[in-house]
Amino acid sequence: MTRRIRPSAVATRQQTRTLAERVPDVVGTLRAAIPAPPVPPGSPALVLLMGFPGVGKSHCARLLAARIGAAYVASDHLRSQLFVAASYAQEENAAVFRIVEGLVERLLEEGHRVIVDATHLRASARASARSLAERRGVPLSLVLVVADEADILARLAARSRARAPDDRSEADARIYAAMRARGFEEPREPYLTLCNGPALDSEIERVARDLEARWSVAI
Numbered sequence: 001m002t003r004r005i006r007p008s009a010v011a012t013r014q015q016t017r018t019l020a021e022r023v024p025d026v027v028g029t030l031r032a033a034i035p036a037p038p039v040p041p042g043s044p045a046l047v048l049l050m051g052f053p054g055v056g057k058s059h060c061a062r063l064l065a066a067r068i069g070a071a072y073v074a075s076d077h078l079r080s081q082l083f084v085a086a087s088y089a090q091e092e093n094a095a096v097f098r099i100v101e102g103l104v105e106r107l108l109e110e111g112h113r114v115i116v117d118a119t120h121l122r123a124s125a126r127a128s129a130r131s132l133a134e135r136r137g138v139p140l141s142l143v144l145v146v147a148d149e150a151d152i153l154a155r156l157a158a159r160s161r162a163r164a165p166d167d168r169s170e171a172d173a174r175i176y177a178a179m180r181a182r183g184f185e186e187p188r189e190p191y192l193t194l195c196n197g198p199a200l201d202s203e204i205e206r207v208a209r210d211l212e213a214r215w216s217v218a219i
Contacts, residue, residue, distance in 0.1 A: 023095075027102035032080065034103060036071035040111040044138045045215050046104065048129055050120040050187075051145035052179055053171030054152035054159075056196040060145050060204070061117040062154045064194075067208040070113035073103050076098055077117075078178075101128050108136050109148035122185045144184075150174065151197070186217070 036059055047070065051057045065072040079096050089215065107114045120126050126142070133140035147155075156173045171179075195208050 006102055008095075022104050023098050026099055027083075027106055030081065030099070030103060031106055033081070034071055034073060034107065035065070036107060036112055037069045040113065041069035042113065042212075042215065044108045044111050045113045045141065045211075046108065046129060046133045047115045047141045047143060047211065048120050049115060049117050049143050049145055050126075050184070050191070052119065052121070052152070052184075053169060053176045054156040054173075055145045055147040056155065057117050057119075057145045058087065058169070060194055060200070061115050063200070063204045064143075064208060065115045067204055068211060070115045071099055071107045071123060072115050072117065073107070073149055074117040075100055078103075097128065098217055101132060104129070105132060105136065106175060108132075108138055119179070121182075123187070127189065139215055141214060142187050142189070143207060144191055144193045145196055147196040200208070 016150060041188065047064075049061050051055050053135075058076070061072055064070070078099060079092075082096065082099070083092070100118070104114050104116060116129065118125070120142075130140060135149070153173060153176075156176055159169070160172055192207050192210055194203050196203070
C-alpha cells in the first residue's frame with residue numbers, strides 16, 4: 001500500500017526546498033528582524049549557547065546579549081517565522097541552520113558580537129559555527145546553560161499548559177528525556193557554564209566578564 005502524504009507535509013517539503021534554494025534572499029529579508037545594537041560595542045565575536053530543552057537558554061541568551069551588546073539569533077524563533085507547521089525533518093533542519101549561518105555571517109561582517117541560541121548538544125551541530133568563526137577570523141566561545149532538574153521539568157510542564165508569548169520552542173518533557181538519554185557531547189575546547197537559577201543576574205555578569213576578558217586577549 002502506498003503511504004498517503006498529507007497535503008500539509010507536501011507543502012512543508014516544497015517550502016523547505018524553496019528556502020534552501022533562496023538562502024541569501026531569505027537572510028536579507030530576516031536580517032532587519034534580528035535584535036542587534038545600532039553600533040557594535042567591540043570587535044566581532046561568536047558565542048554558541050548549548051543546553052538541553054527547558055534550561056532557559058533563550059531567556060539567558062537575551063540577558064547575556066543585552067549585557068555584552070550582542071546580536072541575538074535564535075533557531076526556534078527563525079523556524080517559527082519560516083514554517084507555519086514545522087516538521088523538524090532532516091531537510092528542514094538543514095535549511096533552517098543554513099539560514100542561521102547566513103544571518104550570523106552577515107552580522108559578523110557588520111562587526112557585531114553574535115549569540116546563537118540552539119541546543120548545540122552534539123559536535124556535529126557546532127561544526128559549521130566553528131568553521132564560520134575560523135573563516136571570518138573571529139573568536140568562538142561556548143556557553144553551556146544548566147538548571148536544576150526540578151526547574152527544568154516545571155518549566156516544560158508550564159509550557160505544555162500555556163506557552164509564553166516569546167517561547168518558540170516545541171520541546172516537551174518527552175523530547176527532553178530523549179535528548180538527556182542521548183547525552184551531551186563535550187566540546188574539545190574549554191567552555192563556560194551558566195547556571196539558570198536564583199543567582200542568574202550574577203551568573204550573567206560573571207559569564208559576560210569572562211567573555212570580554214577572553215576577547216580582549218584575542219584582539
